[in-house]
Amino acid sequence: MGRGEWGWRLLAVGWPATIREVVVEDVKTISAPAAAGLGQPSYVWRFGLERRLDLIRRYVPLEGRHILDIGCGIGTFVQRLREFSPHVYGVDVDQERVRRGATALPHLVVAVSEQLPFADGTFDVVLLHEVLEHVRNDRVTLGEAGRVTRPGGRIVIYCPNRLYPFETHGIFLG
CATH class of the missing domain: 3.40.50.150 (Vaccinia Virus protein VP39)
Structure with missing residues (x-):
């Protein structure tokens, strides 16, 4: 499996480097207290959704x-x-x-x-x-x-x- 290719073999051979990179990048998000301090706690969920959409678009057309x-x-x-x-x-x-x-x-x-x-x-x-x-x-x-x-x-x-x-x-x- 080449770089950027992932799928069912993930279960058989462990986490490819691409998946590890996505997971590591996904944890670098705004803190929940900072987002809640903006007056709208649901901002945390929407921010996470946008962050994940950006990550998906980076790896998946x-x-x-x-x-x-x-x-x-x-x-x-x-x-x-x-x-x-x-x-x-x-x-x-x-x-x-x-x-x-x-x-x-x-x-x-x-x-x-x-x-x-x-x-x-x-x-x-x-x-x-x-x-x-x-x-x-x-x-x-x-x-x-x-x-x-x-x-x-x-x-x-x-x-x-x-x-x-x-x-x-x-x-x-x-």
């Missing part, structure tokens, strides 16, 4: 590509990705979120990640942005992501770092 966002919610990332391609689709298990997003964005579909409603090799880019930790079966989800990705396509996965001392993703109070 998006212009004119067929893109799938698995776990799209109301379609925030779908909307941003449509600035680069009109062929962006989103799926989410939450019917209400898809309904809300679909009022402004076409091609949002209610579906579980373990059974995607698309033909084999439909997409050039498949994105799982902080969704893999929420699915019932991560192996089946990854298999489906691979199935709908064209040969030579890219699967981009972001997951929370559970070792980060301020990680609250998945902590439930009650």
